[in-house]
Amino acid sequence: MHRFLLAVLRRDLTLAARRRGDWLIAQFFFVMVASLFPLGVGPEPEMLARIGPGVLWVAATLASLLSLARLFEDDHRDGSLEHMVLSPEPTVLLVLGKSLAHWLIYGVPLLLIAPVLGIQFNLSWEAILVLEISLLLGTPILSLLGGVGAALTLGLRGGGVLLTLLILPLYIPALIFGAGAVDGVMAGTGAEAHLSLLGAFMVLSLMIAPWIAAAALRVSLE
Amino acid sequence: MPDALLSVHDLACARGERLLFKGMNFSLCQGQLLLVQGGNGQGKTSLLRLLTGLARPEDGEVRWRGESIRRIGEAYHAEMCYLGHANGVKDDLNPVENLRFADGLHGRAFDQARAVATLERLGLNRCLDLPCRVLSFGQRRRVALAALLLAGAALWILDEPLTGLDVHAVALMEGLIREHLTGGGMVVATTHQALNLEGVSVQRLLVGNVAIPELV
Numbered sequence: 001m002h003r004f005l006l007a008v009l010r011r012d013l014t015l016a017a018r019r020r021g022d023w024l025i026a027q028f029f030f031v032m033v034a035s036l037f038p039l040g041v042g043p044e045p046e047m048l049a050r051i052g053p054g055v056l057w058v059a060a061t062l063a064s065l066l067s068l069a070r071l072f073e074d075d076h077r078d079g080s081l082e083h084m085v086l087s088p089e090p091t092v093l094l095v096l097g098k099s100l101a102h103w104l105i106y107g108v109p110l111l112l113i114a115p116v117l118g119i120q121f122n123l124s125w126e127a128i129l130v131l132e133i134s135l136l137l138g139t140p141i142l143s144l145l146g147g148v149g150a151a152l153t154l155g156l157r158g159g160g161v162l163l164t165l166l167i168l169p170l171y172i173p174a175l176i177f178g179a180g181a182v183d184g185v186m187a188g189t190g191a192e193a194h195l196s197l198l199g200a201f202m203v204l205s206l207m208i209a210p211w212i213a214a215a216a217l218r219v220s221l222e
Numbered sequence: 223m224p225d226a227l228l229s230v231h232d233l234a235c236a237r238g239e240r241l242l243f244k245g246m247n248f249s250l251c252q253g254q255l256l257l258v259q260g261g262n263g264q265g266k267t268s269l270l271r272l273l274t275g276l277a278r279p280e281d282g283e284v285r286w287r288g289e290s291i292r293r294i295g296e297a298y299h300a301e302m303c304y305l306g307h308a309n310g311v312k313d314d315l316n317p318v319e320n321l322r323f324a325d326g327l328h329g330r331a332f333d334q335a336r337a338v339a340t341l342e343r344l345g346l347n348r349c350l351d352l353p354c355r356v357l358s359f360g361q362r363r364r365v366a367l368a369a370l371l372l373a374g375a376a377l378w379i380l381d382e383p384l385t386g387l388d389v390h391a392v393a394l395m396e397g398l399i400r401e402h403l404t405g406g407g408m409v410v411a412t413t414h415q416a417l418n419l420e421g422v423s424v425q426r427l428l429v430g431n432v433a434i435p436e437l438v
Binding site: 004 | 314
C-alpha cells in the first residue's frame with residue numbers, strides 16, 4: 001500500500017521536474033495576480049495591509065485552479081490513468097497520492113513565495129506568520145477538493161472552465177477562514193478560532209474528498 | 223473440461239441509448255485465447271472494458287474464479303493486465319522509468335536487470351535512456367508490451383495489440399501470446415490482423431451482427 005502511494009508520488013514529482021515550465025507558470029501566476037492589486041488600488045500602506053491577506057488567498061486559490069485542470073487530464077490522454085485505476089490498490093489511494101503530489105508541487109512553493117508578497121503588502125511579521133500557517137493548513141484543502149473537481153470534469157470539453165465554476169464555491173470556507181485568520185491577528189482579536197476551523201476543514205476534506213474523487217473518476221472513465 | 227476462470231453471464235452493453243449486444247455468454251479456461259471479432263463500432267472495445275471492470279454492464283456480470291469482478295475488484299486487478307488503445311506510457315519518462323512505475327503500481331519491487339532484459343527482448347536496446355516522447359509509435363507500443371510481460375498477470379486483455387507493430391514485432395507478439403498460453407495464461411484480444419497461432423486453443427466471439435471474413 002505504501003509502495004503504491006510512494007510510486008504515485010515519485011512519478012508525479014519526476015514528471016513535474018521534467019516539465020518545469022508548467023510548474024513555473026503556476027508560481028508566476030500567483031506572483032502576478034498578487035502584484036496587480038497594489039498597482040490597481042494604489043500604494044497606500046494601510047490600504048494594502050487591509051486587503052493583503054484576502055488578495056494573497058484569492059491569488060493562491062486561482063493559482064491552484066490553474067494547475068488542477070491537468071491533474072488527471074494528461075494521464076487520461078496517454079492511457080496511464082486506466083492502468084492506475086486497474087492496479088491492485090484502491091482508487092482512493094491513487095487520488096490521495098495524486099492530490100498529495102499536487103500539493104507538494106504547487107502548494108508548497110506558494111508557502112515559500114507568500115512571505116515575500118506579504119512584505120509587498122506591508123503585512124507585519126506576526127501577520128505573515130499567521131498567513132503562512134493558514135496557507136499550510138489551507139493549500140492541502142485546495143488540492144484535495146480540486147481533485148474532486150478534476151475527476152468530475154475529466155474528459156469533458158471545456159472542462160477547465162467548468163472545473164473553475166464547480167470548485168471555486170467549495171473553496172469559499174477555506175478562503176474565509178484563511179484570510180480571516182490573518183485579519184484577526186491584525187485586528188488584535190487573535191487567529192486561533194479561524195485556524196482551528198481551517199484545520200478542521202482540512203481534516204474533513206482529507207477524509208471525504210478522496211472517496212468522492214475516486215467515485216467520480218470511475219464514472220468519468222466509463 | 224477444466225474449470226473456467228473467466229466467465230461472462232448474460233452480458234449486455236449499451237453506449238448511451240444504443241444497445242450494442244445482450245445475452246452474451248462465454249467462458250475462458252487456462253491456456254485459452256479468446257479472439258473477439260467484429261466490425262468497427264460493433265462493441266469490441268466496449269466488451270473489453272466491461273471485462274476489465276472499467277465500464278459497468280447494462281445487465282449480466284463478469285466473473286473471475288466464480289466471483290463477480292465488481293465484488294472482488296482489486297484482487298481481480300492483481301491477476302489481470304489490460305492494454306488498451308492508449309499505451310499508458312509517459313512521454314517524459316524513459317522506457318525503464320516507465321516500467322519502474324508500473325512495478326510500483328503493482329506493489330512489486332523493481333528488478334532493473336529484468337526490466338532491461340525484457341526491453342531488449344522487445345528490440346528496444348537502443349532506446350533505453352531516451353524519453354518515450356522521441357520514440358516512434360511502434361516503439362512506444364513495445365514499451366507497453368514490456369510492461370504487460372513484467373506484470374506477470376494470468377489474464378491479458380489486449381485491445382488491438384498489433385496496431386503500429388512491424389512484421390518482426392507481430393511475429394514476436396505471436397510468440398509471446400503462445401508462450402503465455404502454454405504457461406497457463408489466458409488472453410482476450412481483438413485484432414483486425416491475421417495471427418499465426420498454431421497449436422493454441424482459440425475461441426472466437428463475434429460481436430455485433432456484421433459478418434467478417436476469417437482472419438486466422
